[in-house]
Amino acid sequence: MAIGYACITIGVQDAKQARCTIGNATEDNLRRLIKDNLNALDAAIDYNIAMGISLFRISSDIVPFGSHPVNKLLWWEEFGEKLAQIGKKVIDSGMRATMHPGQYTVLNSKNSEVVDNALLDLKYHCKFMDVLGLDEKNKMILHVGGVYGDKKNSAEVFKSNYLRLPDNIKGRLIIENDDKNYTVEDVLGISRALEVPVVFDNLHNKLNPSLETIPEQGWVDICRSTWKQKDGVQKIHYSQQKAGGTAGSHSDTIYIEEFIKFYNNIRDKNIDIMLEVKDKNISCIKCINSSSSKTSAKDLEEEWARYKYFVLSRSASIYSEIREQLKDKENIDAVRFYKKIEQAIDKAEDKGAEVNAAQHVWGYINKNCKEAEKRRFNKLLASYIDKGDGLKSIKNHLLKCAIEQDISYLINSYYFYI
DNA sequence: TGACGTCAAGATCCG
DNA sequence: CGGATCTTGACGTCA
Numbered sequence: 001m002a003i004g005y006a007c008i009t010i011g012v013q014d015a016k017q018a019r020c021t022i023g024n025a026t027e028d029n030l031r032r033l034i035k036d037n038l039n040a041l042d043a044a045i046d047y048n049i050a051m052g053i054s055l056f057r058i059s060s061d062i063v064p065f066g067s068h069p070v071n072k073l074l075w076w077e078e079f080g081e082k083l084a085q086i087g088k089k090v091i092d093s094g095m096r097a098t099m100h101p102g103q104y105t106v107l108n109s110k111n112s113e114v115v116d117n118a119l120l121d122l123k124y125h126c127k128f129m130d131v132l133g134l135d136e137k138n139k140m141i142l143h144v145g146g147v148y149g150d151k152k153n154s155a156e157v158f159k160s161n162y163l164r165l166p167d168n169i170k171g172r173l174i175i176e177n178d179d180k181n182y183t184v185e186d187v188l189g190i191s192r193a194l195e196v197p198v199v200f201d202n203l204h205n206k207l208n209p210s211l212e213t214i215p216e217q218g219w220v221d222i223c224r225s226t227w228k229q230k231d232g233v234q235k236i237h238y239s240q241q242k243a244g245g246t247a248g249s250h251s252d253t254i255y256i257e258e259f260i261k262f263y264n265n266i267r268d269k270n271i272d273i274m275l276e277v278k279d280k281n282i283s284c285i286k287c288i289n290s291s292s293s294k295t296s297a298k299d300l301e302e303e304w305a306r307y308k309y310f311v312l313s314r315s316a317s318i319y320s321e322i323r324e325q326l327k328d329k330e331n332i333d334a335v336r337f338y339k340k341i342e343q344a345i346d347k348a349e350d351k352g353a354e355v356n357a358a359q360h361v362w363g364y365i366n367k368n369c370k371e372a373e374k375r376r377f378n379k380l381l382a383s384y385i386d387k388g389d390g391l392k393s394i395k396n397h398l399l400k401c402a403i404e405q406d407i408s409y410l411i412n413s414y415y416f417y418i
Numbered sequence: 419t420g421a422c423g424t425c426a427a428g429a430t431c432c433g
Numbered sequence: 434c435g436g437a438t439c440t441t442g443a444c445g446t447c448a
Contacts, residue, residue, distance in 0.1 A: 008425085019426055021442060061426095068443090103423075104444035114445065121444095146446055180422095180447085246422080393437070 002096060002233075002272045003291070004055025005284040011306075011417040012281075013403070014043035019061050025070045033064050034075050038082050045086065049093045053284055055235075055272050057098045060125065067117070067124035076131045087132030096232065096272060097134055099125045100141040103178075108145040108158035115161060126169045136171040137232030141199055144175060144182040144190060151181070155190055162194055171230075176237065177204045179248040184219050185210030191226045198223045201237040202262065203276075207248055217265045224268065232272075238262065239276040250276050253345055253418075254283040256290050256338040263291050279418055286341075290334040297329040300337055307341055309415035313357035314344040345418070355385060357415065358394050364410055365401045373401055 009015040017037050020029055041062060048056055065071040076083065090097050107118045125140050132138075147154050165173070175191065176199040177184040184198070184205050191198045200223045202216055214222070220236060227234040240251040240258060254277050263273075277283045289295045289303065304326060312319045322340050325333070362377055380394045395416055402410035 017426085019442095021427065023442095024427085061424095065443095102444075103446085106445060109445075111445085117444085148446090249423085390437090396436085 001269050002053075002055035003284055003287045004053060004057065004096070004098075004272065004274050005280045006057040006100070006274065006276055007059035008280050009044040009047055010280050010282055011412060011414065012043060012047045013411065015040050015047060017041075017059055017061060019064050022065065022068070022070055025065050025068075027073065030064055030071055030073055031078070034062075034073070034079060035082075037062050037064075038079055038086065042082075042086050042089070045089055045093070045095065047281070048095060049089075051281070051285055052288060053281065054093070054095045055098075055274060056095060057100055057274060058128070060099060060101060063124070063128065066128070067121040076127055080131065083128075083131045084133060087134055090132065090134060090138075097129065097132070097138045098141060098235070098274065099129060099139075101125055103143060105142065106145040107142065107161050108154050110146070110148050119165070122165065122169050122173070126166075126172055129172060130168060136230060138172070139174045139197070139231070139235065140169070140172040141174050141176050143178045144187060147181045151186065155182075155186065158190060159193055162196070174199050174231070174235070176201050177208065179204040179207045181208070183208050183210040184223070185212060188222065188226070195228075196226070197228070197231045197234075198226045199235055199237055201239070203239045203241060203248065203250075204237075206241070216262070217267065220266060220271070221268075224271075233270055235272040235274060237274050237276055242278075250278060252278045253342065254279075254287055255342060256286055256335055259287055260290055260335055263287075282414060282418065286338050290338060295332060295334050297326070297332055300326060300332065300334060303337070305409065306412055306414045309357050309361055309410075309413050310418060311341065311344040312360060313354050313415060314347040314350065315353055316356065318344045318347075349391070351385070351388060354391055355381065358384075358398065361398050361402075361410060361413075361415065364407060365398065365405065368405050369401050373397070377401075 008017070017040055018033050020033060041058065045056070048054070063071070063075050101121050105118045105121045106114050109115050109118065122140070129138055129140065144155065144158050162170070174197040175187050177187045184200055187198050190196070200219050205216065205219060223236070224234045238259070240254060241247070242249045242251045254275060275283055275287060285303065289299055304322065308319065311322060318340055322337065325337060325340070358381060366374070376397055380390055380397060384390050384394060399411070399416045
């Protein structure tokens with residue numbers, strides 16, 4: 001059982017991915033970006049290992065314009081050594097990596113150029129995983145594509161185009177129900193014909209349910225039968241609707257009670273759950289700690305160290321309540337802990353609390369900082385107290401100072417990132 | 419023709 | 434001039 005997150009690692013300075021526009025995609029720029037992005041991927045994997053996260057989606061942008069003719073680099077040769085080293089790290093740590101060509105990679109398109117480009121994109125994604133040296137249990141997820149007024153026929157086009165794919169792509173490809181077109185029932189139909197594993201996506205299923213009404217858990221069970229030994233553990237996508245957002249938009253954080261309810265209903269826990277959520281690795285750790293029986297008082301204390309200034313910036317009383325709760329080392333209750341954190345997340349901005357937290361963080365920086373930094377902090381804080389704007393500037397300044405003084409305790413704080 | 423999703427790059431604005 | 438904030442990009446489908 002693993003819980004993972006997609007592409008971006010929040011709050012890890014060395015793990016930031018970079019890109020460029022097509023106009024700037026010169027050979028030199030691309031070479032530099034690939035080098036930087038591979039180092040960033042390496043850092044993200046180190047972080048995952050340190051945090052006990054063993055499921056991770058690699059960004060499609062890891063090689064900028066990886067399937068576009070503008071990128072003519074033989075990146076798999078040029079960076080072969082680095083790629084192999086990263087791959088070895090993934091394998092040795094027992095991590096499972098995935099990739100996910102987006103909604104614009106359409107294998108069943110009416111337009112043959114679009115199909116050609118989809119093939120190039122699949123080849124690129126597959127090549128990346130191949131050169132990492134990952135086996136076929138490390139999957140590549142694709143949506144079925146367009147409907148073009150005739151879902152049945154369009155599914156047939158998908159099938160025939162699938163059958164023409166190279167074997168290494170077929171070995172990795174898995175298909176997912178989407179939020180508008182192909183329901184899990186539709187995707188299972190395609191899966192039966194092609195023997196392709198199906199990824200059940202809970203939010204897509206809510207927005208685009210099948211004709212047959214089966215509870216979520218029933219669909220998870222049915223999808224399980226599409227996963228064979230060689231495919232590895234069944235994988236599903238889990239996300240929550242953002243309150244007040246357009247249908248299908250992902251929540252800022254995974255609300256833990258709802259997740260645990262879903263998790264408890266899963267009959268066979270031998271399953272990998274990929275979270276799709278704005279706060280990425282942060283929710284991932286939350287879900288791992290809340291679903292594992294091995295979560296210790298120390299685990300929650302480490303989380304508290306990362307959350308505390310954020311919580312303080314929202315509410316001093318919630319801050320005290322959590323501190324009280326954590327004093328009881330005999331009764332570890334991760335769900336209760338994270339529900340309190342969520343209370344703080346959902347609280348509206350409170351100027352007094354923000355000022356208090358900023359001053360608290362400043363207390364660590366104040367001692368060893370430059371006069372100019374001191375002046376800037378005081379100026380920004382005064383402006384915030386006076387006019388109520390510039391909170392982001394305060395946080396950016398504090399983070400900059402923390403990085404300069406290399407105070408990891410502060411740099412790792414979620415206060416700066418959520 | 420614009421919305422959809424994504425989020426850093428790139429452009430522009432501000433003090 | 435540095436930093437904050439707004440706009441663009443790159444993709445394909447669908448209304």
